[in-house]
Amino acid sequence: MTTSLAQGVNALVDVIDRPIAAFFNSCVHCGFCAEACLFYTETGDPRYTPIYKVEPLRKVWKQHFTVWGKFLHALGLSKPLTIEELREWEPLVYDACTLCGRCSAVCPLGNDVTYMIRKLREGMVAAGVAPEGLKGAAYRSLTIGSPMKITLQTLKATMRDAEQQTGLTIPLDKEGAELMLILSSNEIGLYPEILPAIARIFDKAGVSWTLCSTAFEATNAGIQIGSSDVARTLVQRIVDGAEKLKVKTVISPECGHAYTALRWDGPNLIGRPFPFKVLHITEFLDQLRAAGKLKTSGHESERMTYHDPCQIARRGGVVDAPRNLIDMIADNYVEMEETGIANWCCGGGGGVSSIERADPLRRKVFSKKKSQLDAIKVTTVVTACANCRHMIEEGIEDNKMNVKVVSLTEMLAQHV
């Protein structure tokens, strides 16, 4: 297709449903969502009020799906959506929203603003109004197979390194394995230590697992840019791989959106329930722990905390598992003040980290995480999302903080 305003509006008309109509009907402009959004709290700019970011969607809803709106429109009292408006809103919808879901959890009226942003992005993509960085990531995902141009060769190289490090065999395309592990681009490209760590833990626990040569990439740029077409293609690759290898469970790695994309959006994108389970790596490790298959030795004495990735905790429901795991090895663990489902975003989720233009804003709003960390005076931040890890590392460097960020899985692997 060729993107156009008409296609954009058409896509919005398609995605507007009862929830969106109920949310817009209910909004009283109380502004509580602003206080839940770190882009507002850290900048004080009211344009970053979450419900304001979905104004174009509201306009389409009102003009197309309400008798009153149609009446006003007929009288010429409301103008149709323009491409200029979409362009004006692009930085609000993409640069200034990480889909963290905090506003959705706060809205006194019950509005799931995050859901609306996600739906608005469908229309923006169809209208061709999306940030270059995200378009590129989605393009590379479709054409190369990974937003970071990770290919099977790259994976194989990482596997070889892991095998050398651990002395273990990393299984690939092992049909009939219990689990299929997928990895995010970040984990293959930026944090290759994760694979040996997982291999070590799985080996100790006696897990039957495999990687898949046609479905190793977990990152779903389609969810981030807000195109269900792109997202569906990417999810379908994983489903095909898992079904080919006949695995019972797919393990989503330390990546927030990968989990949301596969676990919650996946079945809806391909239009049928999965024949396998989807677990986040921390969920699976916690199951091993509960079954007594995960034995650790030694303790971390560093003062540490856990940063909940939004898509894992608030939008994923995985809150206790990582804490149970950390509990096994941490001596000096503290919680941030807002934590669990109330946690503040790192600032780079929802595709924001892929938008170059958004860099200054993203680095600015890191001040929220900084003040959270400063308040509890930790030296180590554990997390379970490679993107969060990357963002926090950048923030720490920007702010010259004396804190290090570690992956939960990697830390655990050192104690098995």
Place this chain on the structure above:
Amino acid sequence: MNDADFLLWVRGPGMIIAVAVFVFGVLVRFLEMWLLGKNVDLAEPKGAAFGAGVRTMFTRSAPCGEEMCDGGFVLFSSWAFHIAFVLIFLFLAPHILFLKSILGFGWPALPKALMTILAIIGIISMVALLVHRFFHAVRNFLGKTVDYVAWTATFLPLLTGYLAAHSPLFGYSMSLALHILSFEIFIVLIPFTKLMHMFTVWVARYINGAAFGRKGVAV
């Protein structure tokens, strides 16, 4: 038109028109929303959606639990005027007479003194919220004409009701007529403004709570 004619009009044709517009408008707006439908969620649930949805319908009245946000003054004032408005509407003796004449059944009233206190609290809260909206960056930014129309439509029944009960500024007929008229304006505006939230909030909260609940998150 004199006071008595005016009162007669608001009690008769005015009320008929207002109720007709209100019922018709609310029903249309609710149905046009409801019938848009919603896709069935195919993802395997981690928690019970229904229970979570119902729970959120009530718990979201206190949205700032779990250290999510700083409720403070706005939350408190909003509660105050909502509670005052609903209790006075449902439990002031003359209102029960009004509702009984329509519904055919009544219920015991709450003491007038309590109603008076609630009305004062409601009026003060609403004025405070309005002033706050003028000076708060976000709320001033978000506030549109219709928000102020809705505020006025909500405030006037409280104010005119208080005046009618306590100091008939314009004589009893006029005070009562103005109060009834303000109520009629209020219900007429419901389907055309955000006042509609009194009906849709329950749907919105349920959907929100159910969506989080499916994921095993209680918000």
Place this chain on the structure above:
Amino acid sequence: MPDPFMTLGEKLALQGVTRRTFLKYCTSLASLMALPPAMAAEMAEKLAKSTRQPVIWLSFQECTGCTESIARSHSPTLESLIFDAISLDYHHTLQAASGGAAEAARLASMKEHYGKYILVVDGAIPMKDGGVYSTIAGISNYDMLIDTAKGAAAIIAAGTCAAYGGLPHANPNPTGAVSVSDIVKDKPIINVPGCPPIATVMTGVIAHVLTLGALPELDEQKRPKVFFGDTIHDRCYRRPFYDQGKFAKTFDDEGARNGWCLFELGCKGPVTRNACATLKWNGGASFPIESGHPCLGCSEPNFWDAGDFYRALPEPAGKVLTTAAAAVAAGAVIGIAAGAIGRRKKAKAAAERKPVTSDDLK
């Protein structure tokens, strides 16, 4: 027959009424009408010196209740004496003459006292179909009013029908009945509404005109302020119960027996301006609320159509439930139609939606 040029004082003196009686009456009248007591002596003087004030009384669409109210007499009261003392030149219920003689009397009086007579009207005036619904001697009420009003010094619209249209005017108003002030615009009009009006008020107004030679101060509805300045509610002896929130809920409950406020039983006292609560009826014996019945608001415009007599004021006067039911039906039809249109629109959009491909992302 007494000398028509005899003053009222002289005439009454023949009946043994002294000027002391005039003074007492005028003192009471001044007190009643909130005039300075010092004026009483002057008023008494004028009243005594007045010759018979010619009065023409026209009865249109009415029930004769107003005449009954004013003409009835339990004992010789001051009011009745004043009333007897006026020259009632035409009143087709009370006059002895009938037929052509009666009409001749009216025309004669109009001619003789042109510009001086007081015209009292009770009853509404039917306007529909050329006014055929009420005629006297073949003359429609409308024509007779127009004709008679021309030479009147002032017009007193006695009773709610004459003042506001009253019962004949009530929905659906089959005769097109209207009030006096709907028709006559160029004469001073005093409305003395009530169904019927209080006799003391009627005679008080006449006495005021006789003694002070001017109309009493009127409100915006042309009612004498002194009698219609307060609501029944303002002056009601049951008012304290209203303020305490003590209401009779039915006509036979304890509240009713205790004489509590009748507001919830539909009392229109709060919206009715009249002097019943202070002057009372039947020689000051009682008034409706005192006998346990809510005020009907009979001296207010359109009181017949002001909703159920026994519906409390806050209750809607119309058929709200029926309307609501109709609105539900209409709302459901339009709402479902709007919903269906919305769904069709969505389906069409889904069909027309082209997938986003890698080409779109370059």
Place this chain on the structure above:
Amino acid sequence: MNLLHSPANATPPSQIGNIHALLAEIAALLGKLAENGGSGFIDLKSLPLAPGEARQLHDILGRGEVTASIDALGPSEIIETRYPGVWRVLHRNAGGDITADLLEIAHIPEILKAHPDDVRTSRLRVLERLAGTQ
């Protein structure tokens, strides 16, 4: 019942001050009467007296030497208070209801005087009587 009969300790002193103002006005009117013989009135029915104040006022004013009653279409009572020149004029209709309740500050209340017209009528009637008895 005679409304003017006053128990000694009927009411406590007024808290509102209407009594004080009334007495001041009575004093002023008495001054005028003494000076030029002009009479004055106070209409007690038109005053918003607090409950008990009327009785308190009448307690203060008390009863003087003169009491007159008039039978003219209902009874009237004219009572001199203990302050000469201050009269209470109480009119009732035939039904017994009070139609006027005044304080009159005068040498003699107007209502007690025979009107010149009545005097003339009286003369004629007496003359008629004379003629009749001859």
